[in-house]
């Protein structure tokens with residue numbers, strides 16, 4: 092489906108991560124984890140880039156995507172949109188989806204790769220599903236954790252959701268994990284990893300590294316789904 096959407100509002104998630112919210116048109120159906128192309132007119136040209144839908148399919152009113160700001164042309168053009176401005180949207184696309192097929196899943200994200208994981212977590216929580224979810228979200232610093240408050244609240248609402256934050260450049264005060272996602276972290280935080288289907292998303296090197304770790308741990312390739320945020 093292809094349509095022009097009018098920006099409703101933006102929500103800052105961190106200093107350099109912003110969500111963009113648009114009305115969801117009738118007939119726009121998608122699965123948690125899918126992405127859209129967003130097209131903007133920049134000067135004389137039209138530029139389009141893919142963004143995961145961070146809202147949940149259970150939200151009938153809104154489509155949200157969430158962008159890590161880079162200071163580059165497209166990023167700045169998005170940021171300059173005001174409520175009432177339009178952007179072209181096409182979608183949905185993508186196969187890294189969850190709609191209830193597995194009882195136990197593990198969501199592993201690097202940085203802005205959290206966007207499909209938020210959609211999946213919101214979806215399962217909104218629907219009151221008993222899907223058992225372990226999310227490992229890796230960021231550089233505490234300030235970089237997008238959706239942190241919402242994830243805290245979601246964990247209270249959803250007893251089947253466990254969120255583990257790990258920081259690679261943590262301050263001295265940080266009491267949580269400080270490792271990159273590695274085998275010992277998976278063994279510790281996801282001891283039943285053999286029973287789970289994995290979803291991995293983030294910058295390509297991170298996704299490749301986590302995939303390799305899981306394959307080394309004899310997790311079957313059919314149980315590892317991933318999305319590479321190429322172009323980053």
Ligand SMILES: Cc1cc2nc3c(=O)[nH]c(=O)nc-3n(C[C@H](O)[C@H](O)[C@H](O)COP(=O)(O)OP(=O)(O)OC[C@H]3O[C@@H](n4cnc5c(N)ncnc54)[C@H](O)[C@@H]3O)c2cc1C
Pocket residue numbers: 126140141142143144156157158159160161162163164165166203206207318319320321322323
């Ligand atoms: C399926 C899919 C889903 C995605 N979902 C999301 C999402 O949910 N959220 C999100 O934020 N992104 C997502 N992305 C990535 C997104 O499409 C963009 O590629 C990304 O946001 C960067 O776009 P940009 O225009 O801001 O930066 P670009 O201009 O494309 O730059 C990207 C990077 O390239 C380098 N670079 C480019 N130009 C220069 C330059 N002139 N000088 C120095 N370095 C440069 C920089 O390292 C920069 O960070 C997704 C990608 C895919 C494929």
